[in-house]
Amino acid sequence: MRGRMVSANHAEGERYYLRLLLLHISGPMCFEDLYIVNNVQHPTFRKATLERGLIESDDGLSQCLTEASLFQAPIALRRMFATILTFCEPGDVRKLWDDHYNALSEDYRRQYGSIERVQNMVLTDINIFLQSMSDNIDCFDHPKINENVDLESGVFREFAYDEIMWHVHSNIPGVFFIDGPGGTGNFFLYKALLANIRSCGHIELATASSGVALITFLGEEQTHSRFKLPINLENNSVCKISRQSGIAQLLRTAKVIICDEVSMAKRHALEAVD
Known part of the structure; x- marks a missing residue:
């Protein structure tokens, strides 16, 4: 009759452990029999399953x-x-x-x-x-997220977002440097900006100057690759992009260019891009 037992996912909690006990215990007469292990009655199916060695502890x-x-x-x-x-x-x-x-x-x-x-x-x-x-x-068995509590990680994030989007919609160029320690919402700000730009049908370019930032921020491209920077940067280095190339047209069309971890880049790289 095991083939007729309804399947249960691990995330279902006690229902999953009940099914696990039923698969390994023969002849239980009632639910209380499933709670008992070595003549000790346990309060939950999970505890009984753990004591029987059917699952590993955390x-x-x-x-x-x-x-x-x-x-x-x-x-x-x-x-x-x-x-x-x-x-x-x-x-x-x-x-x-x-x-x-x-x-x-x-x-x-x-x-x-x-x-x-x-x-x-x-x-x-x-x-x-x-x-x-x-x-x-x-x-999962977590405390629930309270929708009535402010989730903003910092006032600067809202200010930066509004200021940048005003420049975008007004077609006024500008350069912004956002300096915030880990956990203050930099990643959230980038995602919000990119989502808004894309929803308006505009083009955005997201780059990162370090490999670690590329792993964190999906969709980015390494700064050297995007702007065709030379490997060995010097005072007079320039980007290897011709005026009539597709990359040049893409850069002209882009509404926003984000360079994550820009403080990790060399001064010569920023000067070449500028």
Whole structure:
């Protein structure tokens, strides 16, 4: 009769563990029989499944996060946490969240005093990473995101967005340098700008001067490649782009050019692009 048992996903919690127990325990007379292991009655199906050795504990996952918190930034920990949720199938997500929340929220707690706002921002970051893996935070046992709490990571982000979009829609050229530490919304600002530009049917170019930034920001192209910069930059270096080429026309048409991690680039590269 096993073939007629309804399948259950790991994310369904107790329903999944109940099915797992039914597949491995013969002759249970009632649900209480499934809770009992070695004459000890456990409060949940998961606990009974764990005691029977049918699943592994989350100790290894918890230790992994603890070790990473010693040298990784909180944003990297949130990405790791989302990866664990999607690919490692932890049994007790809420306990994993409670045990490592301080490390996951360290950067936001330093900047903001509102407990709800900090939690919302951490959950929002994790949800963004989960969505990039075709998953969603609502599938896991987490505190819920409070839609009534402001999710903005900084006032500068809203100001920069409004100022840049005003220049774009007014066809007035301008150069903006956005300097914000990790966790203050630089990535969110870039995404919002690019999405708005594309929705208006305009062309945008997103580049990055470092390989690390390329990994973080999907869709970017390395600055050297986009602007045809020489490998060995000197005072009189120029971009190898002819006036009538397709790249030159693309640069003329683009409404916005974003160069991420521009402070990591050499002065000669910026002068050549200018």
